[in-house]
Amino acid sequence: MKKLMQWGLSLFFVLMASNVFAAGVQDLNPEGKFKVIPAIMMIALLILFVMVGVFAKAQNTEDYWAAGRGVGQIGGGMAIASNWMSAASYLGMAGLIYLKGYFAISYVLGWTGGYVLLLVLMAGQVRRYGKYTAPDFIGDRYYSTTARLMSALIVILISFVYSVGQYKGIGMMFNWIFGINYQTSVIVGTGVVLAYVLISGMLGATKNMQVQYVVIVITFFLPLFFIANKLGYFSAVPQIGYGAALWDIGHGGNGIAEAAADASYYLPFAKYTAYHWFALCITLMLGTAGLPHVIGRFYVVPRVSDARWQVVWGLFCIALVYWTAPCYAAFAKFSNLLGTGGVNIAPDAIVVNAAELAGLPEWFAGFLAAGGVSAAFSTVGGLLMAGASAFAHDIYFRVMNPNTTEEKKMVIARVGTIVLGVSIIIAALNPPALIAQITAVAFSLGANTFFPLFLLGLWWSRTTKEAAIAGMVVGLAVTFGSMLIPKTSLLAYYVPFTSSAVLGVPAVLITMIVVSLMTPEPAQEIKELLYKVHNDE
Template identity: 50%
Template sequence: MKKFLLPIILLLSPSILFAAGASTQLEGGFKIGPAIILITILCVFVLVGVIFRAKDTADFYAAGRGISRIGSGMAIASNWMSAASFLGMAALMYGSGYHGLAYVVGWTGGYVLLLILMAGQIRKYGKYTAADFIGDRYYSQGLRATGAIIAILISISYCVGQFGGIGLMFKWILGLDYAPAVIIGGSVVLAYTLISGMLGVTKNMQIQYVIIIVSFLIPLFILTFKFDYFWLLPQIGYGSVVSDIASGVPIAETTQLFNALGHEYAMVPSPEFVMPWDPATGQTFFQWIAIAFSLMIGTAGLPHVIQRFYVVPKARDARWSVVWGLFFICILYWSAPAYAAFGKILSANPEVGKLAKDAIVVYTAQLGNVNPLIVGLLAAGGVSAAFSTVSGLLVAGSSAFAHDLYVKIINPKASPKMQLLMARLGTILMAVIVTLLALKNWALIAQLVAVAFSLAGVTIFPLFLLGIWWSGSNKQGAIAGLIAGLLVAVIALTYFIAGKEGVTLPYHEFINYWLGAWYFAWIGAPLAIFTNIVVSKLTPETPLEIRKFLVLNVHS
């Protein structure tokens, strides 16, 4: 056994030696251990991608068909799990208790809608991008272009939160301020995306999933074990932590438990963390319902999520991959609230000070005196989650720009070389825009990402839902519905940005509450659907060939 362990230990030794010297302080200078782990993980992603590329080029399609449903599920989960899942959900629950569970429920419950209403049908429709579907189903080049622009906007909005997460983790690893950390993190993710693209890397999402989930779960087992909870299944064991927060943790007279700063594992009763829509959190019942609903329909309308169903060989595989994908996603979502709960008790002493909520996963592990090497792995896992999502979104956004806008609408005669150049320019442009927006630090990661969901919920979701399930929905209805949805989005986002920039618009409190930036889809989506139906009823019928295609190809 030692024969096998020795080379592994030697291989890891530099990072162990460096990590051992790392301070247990929450902030601090450059942390060499976590930096090495992060670089190693990114190199593994690229190397594995290059190795798999060599195999795939020989028999690309056979390999694609050979991926098991579990493998496809892992790919869906890896594609989905971003900084918002890894860092943002715990941050929301740390900051607003039970209210944060609206995000957990919304981001998982949406998959039920996606599966029942769309997955199989989307696969049968047989298009490659959301814009392609919209353009074909509603027989309009204008709608195709609008769909592509919306897909780009959603990608940008989604990436802003990810860049925020990358910035926070780089801030922690490099010991820098937030702004330079975002710029450095943004540059690294851009370089990673471009290098991966140039090397023709095939993303191995299964490996990414395993690394991300393992880095997330290990500290949780340690925390539940260390603080004497049921550690064999921390996703259940932390229930007692939640109850302890509600009832208070007295100073133990016999067993002394401390955080990394030497404070007792104790706190006054804080039911506001546990009770629904507690006045102390400033969140209401309406907001809980609106967020959960908006995230659910947003999930069923996100272009990069929908697009995954185009690439599976059969509709049946598309359906089963959702089941496995949701299960793998839930492993993370069952675990994230535990970090928030431990974080609350471990940071209860005022001396700990105000912590950046979005980094609470890492701070909790630090405060819980988890080995610095494992904390480093956790931080690197967070960056990896953001990197894998961002690189996918940048590629999807730039292909929408190059393929759906430039080639199909602006310059149909563009050479492949020109198309590639446009895609690369699009990637760089998007990364710059996202970095500038991330520097604004307008909201928590999960809230920024939720904006993308609401945007998808008021635009793409109604078009797909009616496009698949009602042949009566026509071009005019789609345009009217899209305008209605976008109008709600524009109002909500204008008030949100104005508020963040210190500008007070008329009725700002009313609009900011009822049309919050991360949940405006609760009204925007039904309004878009209603408008689409009414206008479709009043205008000429959908062409026969589209209806025929729906009946014979999608619903048979």
């Protein structure tokens, strides 16, 4: 088992190091200019986050794991939203829409539509099962230490991949604000995230997430009114106003000559096929329902009903930002067609670029940069927690040393956080792809492993331990296989590394069903517990 874990981890590091999908990070601030007002905003925010973390300090391990299980509905929804919305939502999504037009709307739909699946198929049942972490659930449901260890490893892998994208966002924004180079920015930014996660644990993180959500929404909304106004679109509700900009991008108008118009921006299949739209969207949806740090939020609420209402509020809070992200892409594209120059454009910084392109004063862009960093922070906080708890709780406490003390567990969790944090820095120094694409890989991994395990685990009591293990092996194989096959091959065309769940989830489900039917049924207690989860007794 240990060998398998080591093998998996080393494969992963080799993969990251070999840089199979090379994409350099563009220097957004080649003159090394220190931008004073954005810098003050950024520093003020960082101080705020650390302060909130300190004041809401975790008292004991019970708090550290599940935030005392006492978070309200709207508060919980805001925490879900900010935990969820990372640099990929704030910076990456707009960047992809800018590049790929309507095709990238599949990111918007995938990352919201998954919540319907999560709510309907998972949230209530997971909460009623009454476990603390995803590996805890898998270890108990599939009565297997091996399955517990494997799933803990996968949690760590997901946290790792996901965080690499976030660190890239942090690095790019620090680079833009402070004029220090990208590599230094990554290291400085990570230090701050690590500091507050270590000080505060998840209780601090939950409070912090609510503060961060407010910061994200304000910074994301405010500059948009001015951009819309400057470009001459309906600016009272820019989320509606950008529709006309889309039309003008495709057909010409408002200063864009008809010849310069770019219809491929809004036409559905001008750059990619419907199949790829479907594959990406379904991967992100299934991944949403299979991400351990998202499912993890349901252990925090005292009542099942609260767990569900948190999803509704969470989705609403997320939607506010997702309705807005395409505006930045459209306005940046519009300015670009108008021929506004003198701005260093990078797709992953398009939100900030949009403000610059529209010719707004520097502090608007600074606002956005600071918001992007808080989005990344809130998510990395949750991810590092999930990864560290998988290590300290699921691997160390449950398997290696069940007689350990609370203090020892706490120390292990903190060491785990640091180890994970530092290894992510190494991968993020040379990021392999665009932020949203890296994040999509984490989603593929969640979709290919946790989604089928939770789905069958909760909804088919015949699923056996052997099936769970086989399922995880197949899921990992498909996810990493799709990254390793040559990009120009026909297989890579049908199973892109960002959308591998389109093949992975059916393959894992079939594997699990076949293996289950070939192996002895689970014990009676497992079935009885599952029956209670679904019915009143």
